[in-house]
Amino acid sequence: MYIVKRLLTMLLTIWVITTLTFVVMHAIPGDPFASDSDVLPEEVLNNMRAKFNLDQPLPVQYVLYLKNLASFDLGPSIESETRDVNTLIAEGLPASALLGFQALVIAIVFGMALGIIASLFHNRTIDYGAMAVAILGISIPSFILAPLLIKFFAVKWGMLPVASWGTWQHTILPSVALAAGPLAIIARFTRSSMLEVLKQNYMKTADAKGLGTAGIIVKHGIRNAVIPVISFMGPLVAHLLTGTFVIEKIFAIPGLGKYFVDSIFNRDYPVILGTTIFFSVVLIVTLFLIDLSYRLIDPRIKLTSRGD
Amino acid sequence: MGNLLEVEKLKVSFRSHGGEVQAVRGVSFHIEHGEVLAVVGESGCGKSVTAQAIMKLLPKRGCSIKEGSIVFEGNDLLKLSANKMKRLKGSQISMVFQDPMTSLNPTMKIGHQIAEGIIKHKGLDKRKAKGRALELLKMVGIPNPEARYDQYPHELSGGMRQRVLIAVALACDPKLLIADEPTTALDVTIQAQILDLMKDLQQKLGTSIMLITHDLGVVAEMAQKVIVMYAGIVVESGTAEDILEHPKHPYTLGLLNSLPNYETAEKERLIPIEGTPPDLYAPPAGCPFAARCNYAMEICVQEMPESFETENGHHSRCWLNDPRAPKVAEFAAAGRDGT
Numbered sequence: 001m002y003i004v005k006r007l008l009t010m011l012l013t014i015w016v017i018t019t020l021t022f023v024v025m026h027a028i029p030g031d032p033f034a035s036d037s038d039v040l041p042e043e044v045l046n047n048m049r050a051k052f053n054l055d056q057p058l059p060v061q062y063v064l065y066l067k068n069l070a071s072f073d074l075g076p077s078i079e080s081e082t083r084d085v086n087t088l089i090a091e092g093l094p095a096s097a098l099l100g101f102q103a104l105v106i107a108i109v110f111g112m113a114l115g116i117i118a119s120l121f122h123n124r125t126i127d128y129g130a131m132a133v134a135i136l137g138i139s140i141p142s143f144i145l146a147p148l149l150i151k152f153f154a155v156k157w158g159m160l161p162v163a164s165w166g167t168w169q170h171t172i173l174p175s176v177a178l179a180a181g182p183l184a185i186i187a188r189f190t191r192s193s194m195l196e197v198l199k200q201n202y203m204k205t206a207d208a209k210g211l212g213t214a215g216i217i218v219k220h221g222i223r224n225a226v227i228p229v230i231s232f233m234g235p236l237v238a239h240l241l242t243g244t245f246v247i248e249k250i251f252a253i254p255g256l257g258k259y260f261v262d263s264i265f266n267r268d269y270p271v272i273l274g275t276t277i278f279f280s281v282v283l284i285v286t287l288f289l290i291d292l293s294y295r296l297i298d299p300r301i302k303l304t305s306r307g308d
Numbered sequence: 309m310g311n312l313l314e315v316e317k318l319k320v321s322f323r324s325h326g327g328e329v330q331a332v333r334g335v336s337f338h339i340e341h342g343e344v345l346a347v348v349g350e351s352g353c354g355k356s357v358t359a360q361a362i363m364k365l366l367p368k369r370g371c372s373i374k375e376g377s378i379v380f381e382g383n384d385l386l387k388l389s390a391n392k393m394k395r396l397k398g399s400q401i402s403m404v405f406q407d408p409m410t411s412l413n414p415t416m417k418i419g420h421q422i423a424e425g426i427i428k429h430k431g432l433d434k435r436k437a438k439g440r441a442l443e444l445l446k447m448v449g450i451p452n453p454e455a456r457y458d459q460y461p462h463e464l465s466g467g468m469r470q471r472v473l474i475a476v477a478l479a480c481d482p483k484l485l486i487a488d489e490p491t492t493a494l495d496v497t498i499q500a501q502i503l504d505l506m507k508d509l510q511q512k513l514g515t516s517i518m519l520i521t522h523d524l525g526v527v528a529e530m531a532q533k534v535i536v537m538y539a540g541i542v543v544e545s546g547t548a549e550d551i552l553e554h555p556k557h558p559y560t561l562g563l564l565n566s567l568p569n570y571e572t573a574e575k576e577r578l579i580p581i582e583g584t585p586p587d588l589y590a591p592p593a594g595c596p597f598a599a600r601c602n603y604a605m606e607i608c609v610q611e612m613p614e615s616f617e618t619e620n621g622h623h624s625r626c627w628l629n630d631p632r633a634p635k636v637a638e639f640a641a642a643g644r645d646g647t
Contacts, residue, residue: 205411224414
């Protein structure tokens with residue numbers, strides 16, 4: 001019952017997002033051929049507009065778009081003559097998702113480790129050190145970090161390729177650059193959450209049982225500390241998996257990220273809608289999975305179809 | 309048979325922003341095999357700190373054991389390595405905490421919380437440990453242990469949870485059980501059930517119990533011996549009967565007087581002990597109770613009384629027990645009747 005209701009809500013959300021994006025998109029001045037209007041004759045432009053149904057009234061275009069969307073067709077790309085939006089996503093996603101996935105693993109593993117270590121050494125040098133690293137991670141933008149990584153690991157020491165896409169070695173630097181920010185945020189969340197858990201009475205009970213320190217932290221600490229960290233994971237996973245403009249641009253990665261930005265400049269209406277809807281779906285599905293995972297992690301959380 | 313636990317001149321301090329709090333200031337007592345010792349005193353008197361010092365549960369930072377020894381079966385726990393202490397904790401000495409609502413891990417099945425100590429200390433495999441845990445659940449009076457084994461703490465009532473915590477504590481047949489106000493957080497009818505259970509198990513298993521409480525009714529019910537603590541020191545110690553029937557320290561007397569009397573039908577006002585305990589940042593040189601004591605003499609504020617043995621095994625740290633002190637009757641004549 002909960003799942004059915006949830007799925008319906010998700011569909012509704014996607015429809016709302018589609019509609020809003022459609023309206024806002026057409027409210028932006030200009031159209032896909034605005035930049036060509038002084039070089040091409042009016043007739044050619046009109047023909048092209050007609051090809052993409054842009055000559056129809058907006059409500060008609062909207063209905064046509066929804067019809068195609070219902071059959072999972074995101075339409076043609078206006079900018080690219082040969083590929084439609086489905087193909088663009090299918091081609092860009094693997095690289096973006098691979099990078100995102102690797103970055104996610106790095107961020108979660110090292111972020112949580114850093115946070116846990118910091119909490120165990122609360123208010124001591126190690127804690128301050130870990131949190132200094134975390135602040136750096138949050139405050140250094142990826143477009144600074146990425147060139148720095150390239151400068152040292154690729155140019156100076158020649159350990160890794162500078163950019164582009166090919167072997168697994170090519171994925172290391174962009175994954176690290178992508179992971180730094182989320183890693184720092186996860187470290188801070190984990191630390192504060194873990195500090196809270198360490199104060200709890202059940203940690204004292206575990207200590208009084210004579211369990212090993214590592215056992216106490218792993219079995220009694222982490223599981224209880226992880227919930228606030230997971231709450232933050234939803235938007236993070238969606239952002240990382242669908243690619244980022246900056247990192248993909250810097251490392252010349254054939255990912256999805258550039259379409260989010262380029263499509264808006266080009267007024268490539270189907271690509272704007274397509275990438276937005278695709279991102280929303282990933283986000284909504286991730287949030288749904290995270291809600292399900294709460295239930296697995298904390299038995300006190302019950303999923304009900306009512307709002308309370 | 310020697311004593312199971314001997315605590316000698318234990319001193320524990322906490323560092324804080326305002327300075328050093330001397331929470332425990334030279335506490336000595338012992339527990340014999342199979343004995344129930346009650347530790348009585350108001351909040352902040354150092355009884356829980358003493359218990360946590362024995363279990364090495366005090367925070368590692370900001371807290372230090374200044375002096376003294378805690379000898380358990382001939383070994384000084386304060387000199388024991390961390391590893392040996394871990395082996396002792398939960399198997400030889402274990403603890404039941406005050407608040408059953410928060411003392412169980414909310415995300416772990418209760419059965420597993422009982423079994424993990426057994427696996428650790430007895431080296432049993434998971435299946436055998438589960439068998440033992442089910443036995444324990446049954447022993448502490450939890451109906452339908454098989455079903456309860458897989459439940460989480462939030463599915464159990466407070467009384468049930470305290471039963472589970474008692475099962476956790478008794479899992480490895482400890483020789484000493486420290487119970488830190490085990491019934492304080494429970495409502496009255498459940499309190500009686502938990503006490504009955506503990507008394508029952510104590511008689512069946514012969515476990516020694518250090519029972520921390522501020523409820524003198526609990527003392528009368530369970531304990532053979534009592535120490536009364538005030539401001540970090542033991543002010544009176546002796547058998548439960550001596551302490552409850554013939555208290556020799558004005559503080560103990562005050563505690564007894566402040567109990568409601570259920571036998572008289574008339575409504576009486578409770579008699580509180582006026583005032584508050586001294587500041588342990590800078591404890592007074594004399595008797596810490598002097599400022600609240602109706603019998604205080606000049607010497608009481610000047611010099612800490614020694615421990616006087618008034619009867620066999622009954623000690624009281626009060627100048628009134630000095631042969632030179634005036635008798636209580638003389639105070640009464642002077643209009644200071646102590647109530």
